[in-house]
Amino acid sequence: MAQGPQMQNGQVTNGPGSDIGWADTVRFRLPPGWAVDVEEHEGQPVGTFRPPPPAAGVLRLVTDRVTPRPESGGVAGTLQEMALRFVRPQDPRAGDRTVESRADGAMIAQAMMRTEEDGRAETHYLWLVGAERAEAAGTVGGAVAAVAMFSFALPALMDGDDSCAEMLGRIDDAIRNAEIL
Numbered sequence: 001m002a003q004g005p006q007m008q009n010g011q012v013t014n015g016p017g018s019d020i021g022w023a024d025t026v027r028f029r030l031p032p033g034w035a036v037d038v039e040e041h042e043g044q045p046v047g048t049f050r051p052p053p054p055a056a057g058v059l060r061l062v063t064d065r066v067t068p069r070p071e072s073g074g075v076a077g078t079l080q081e082m083a084l085r086f087v088r089p090q091d092p093r094a095g096d097r098t099v100e101s102r103a104d105g106a107m108i109a110q111a112m113m114r115t116e117e118d119g120r121a122e123t124h125y126l127w128l129v130g131a132e133r134a135e136a137a138g139t140v141g142g143a144v145a146a147v148a149m150f151s152f153a154l155p156a157l158m159d160g161d162d163s164c165a166e167m168l169g170r171i172d173d174a175i176r177n178a179e180i181l
Helices: 074-086 162-176
Strands: 018-022 026-030 035-041 044-050 058-066 094-101 107-117 120-134 143-155
Touching: 018 044, 026 058, 026 143, 026 162, 074 094, 074 107, 074 120, 074 143, 120 162, 143 162
Parallel strands: none
Antiparallel strands: 018 026, 035 044, 044 058, 058 143, 094 107, 107 120, 120 143
């Protein structure tokens, strides 16, 4: 698993928004005013990002670096397998699934899922951004699949609201332009 979160360059930069660096794996830019925090789920640090009020929802982020198994087809095969599993093709709650490559060679998988969490109906927008990267210094050689997995949870009754659609567009843009380190 990737090491814990590390904020890079503070949180706020000179331009509009916040540059976020997470676990030496991903760097992305959030719109202005988002609150940044860390939660722990199953012993792993999870980045949480909340839009400024009155907006609803929470963006969560986890990262990983995966060493390909010999039979996986290398890093490219590992990334493809992870992306296909990420969009949950067998899960009837998921929809709007896409898997595509960016011009820089990174892979993006995206899906939407309707769930019930603690009795609340929610819509989750999911993204996986991954790329081949060199293994960390001091470890056994080879390349790894470096991935950032984002989930934006929104109360289902807000899904489709014009203000939420605009915010989702900004989040999607930030994630699609995320830099895998």
